[in-house]
Amino acid sequence: MKVLLVGGGGREHALAWKIVQSPLLTQLWCAPGNPGIAEFAGCVAIGAEDIPGLVGFARENGVELVVAGPEAPLTLGLADACAEAGIPCFGPSAAAAMLEGSKAFTKEVLDAAGAPTAAWRRFDDPVAARDYVRVRGAPIVVKADGLAAGKGVVVAATLEEAEAAIADIMESRVHGAAGASVVIEECMMGxxxxxxxxxxxxxxxxxxxxxxxxxxxxxxxxxxxxxxxxxxxxxxxxxxxxxxxxxxxxxxxxxxxxxxxxxxxxxxxxxxxxxxxxxxxxxxxxxxxxxxxxxxxxxxxxxxxxxxxxxxxGDLSGVELEWSADPSLVVVVAARGYPGAVTKGEPIGGLEKAAAIPGVRVFHAGTAQGADGAVVASGGRVLGIGATAPDLRTAREAAYAAVDALDWPGGFCRRDIAHRAL
Structure with missing residues (x-):
């Protein structure tokens, strides 16, 4: 089976790594991919949001399944365009992708389905939004309604933080068009x-x-x-x-x-x-x-x-998935400054040394090939250092040993992943 995987981050590296293990696979391409994915898939220079380019490539190369990694191409209609071309696509239609594309839409669906969620209100006017949080009090959650790459949520501990979040999202538009409206929710605990x-x-x-x-x-x-x-x-x-x-x-x-x-x-x-x-x-x-x-x-x-x-x-009947009892853990190594502005282009050494540690798998998330062939940082979240072991503590020790094997002074990570479990 010929497969086209769309995206170029750590999620796509993990999916590619798993897909190539299938005996059904004959050819895997990834658009645009990254240096880690290039080790076992053909990377093609087509952007993840170039819907005509992706579908055109799939048709020209006899692709039998398109797998969408990130959300943006789905909200732009990748699955719909694939359906028109007669190519199966793993991922929802643009209409169904509104479950991520609009937080207000999601809330409406949850309410209609009777599913448990937080009390909420949607606002297009920042003045009305500020008035509402003053009545509700803090802590309270302020969310940009649209897609904000996972960064459009503020859990405000005080009214001042909530009002600042409304100003940033709706007036300063720090998340662009995603902040044209906000969803304000009760703060759930747990x-x-x-x-x-x-x-x-x-x-x-x-x-x-x-x-x-x-x-x-x-x-x-x-x-x-x-x-x-x-x-x-x-x-x-x-x-x-x-x-x-x-x-x-x-x-x-x-x-x-x-x-x-x-x-x-x-x-x-x-x-x-x-x-x-x-x-x-x-x-x-x-x-x-x-x-x-x-x-x-x-x-x-x-x-x-x-x-x-x-x-x-559209037919999952008979499909069952088997999971290892061994836990897994992933530490993200990010560029200094993340989630704000970061420095790109710094070379990353020690990748082979890190990957050689038993149980460890290195996933590329925001990397590129430098002019001299070296792997360089090209984003905010740059690497995912994963590990599996019979118990979580051993997996964490292996992952952090791999992090410490890297030679990249410009990177940083959290040192307490899985702290709630351990």
Whole structure:
């Protein structure tokens, strides 16, 4: 089977690494890819948001499955364009991708499906939004309604922080058009967890859960990021919770999306708060999380490719996934300054030494090939250092040993990944 994987980050590196293990695969391309993916896939210079370019390449090369990594091409209609060309695509239509493209849309669907979530209001006017938070009080959550690369959420501990967030998002437009409106929610308390389910429009197959670390600093301090590390499985997310989330969230939401004429195919990422009264939905994403995807792929024992194809074709009947009991952990190594402005182009040494540590896998997230052939930093989150072991503490020790083997003074990481579990 010929496959085109779309994207060029750590999530796509993890997916590519898993896809090439399938005996069904005959050829894998990745657009645009990265130096890590290039070790086992053909990287093509087509941007992830160039929908005509991607579909054109797929048609010209006999691609039998397109796998969408990031959310942007899905919200721009990649799956729709593939369907018109007669090519199966793993990922939802643009209409179904609104589950990530608009937080207000997600809230409306959750309410209609009767799924547990936080109380909320949507605002187009910053004055009205500020008036609302003054009435509600703090702590309170302010979210840019649109896509903001995982950075459009502020958990405000004080009214001053909430009002500043409204000004930044709606007036200064720090997240661009995504901040034309905001969703303001009650602040739920508990541990967060990320749960994933494969969907075919009607049915859903549970995958596994992970716990991400959104804050940039140790002890969950500093601004939110796209994710500074993850581990799987989180002890707080029990099998009973998985069954509850499937019954009370995933299945009713699939039914509601089908009722609206936008059946959801692909992977549904359910962001959860594990509260004292049970799991409640924070948000949906319509693709694998990053770095959670890296942690999940390291634990997945089943062949991923036929499951992706079954989802894309709309028939997951008979699909079951097997997971290793060994936990996995991923430490993100980011460029200094992240999640703000970062320095790009710095060479990264020690990659082979890090990868040689038993149980370790190095995923490239924001890297490029320098003029001299060396791997250089090209983004904010640059590497995902993953490890598996019979227990979480040993996995963490291996991952941090690999981080310390790197020769990159411009990089930094959190040193407390999985602190809640350990």
């Amino acid at each position: 541990e967060e967890a990320s749960f994933f389910a494969l969907c075919d429009g009607v049915r859903a197959v549970p995958m596994a859960a992970a716990q991400d670390h959104k804050r940039v600093g140790d002890g969950d301090t500093g601004p939110n990021t796209g994710g500074m590390g993850a581990y799987s499985p989180p002890p707080a997310f029990t099998d009973a919770m998985r069954d509850e989330v499937m019954t009370r969230v995933v299945e009713p939401v699939l039914a509601e999306m089908a009722r609206r004429g936008s059946p959801f195919r692909g992977v549904l990422f359910v962001g959860l708060m594990l509260t004292a009264t049970g799991p409640r939905v924070i948000e949906f994403n319509v693709r694998f999380g990053d770095p959670e995807c890296q942690a999940l792929m390291m634990r997945l024992k089943s062949d991923l490719l036929p499951a992706l194809l079954a989802s894309a074709r």
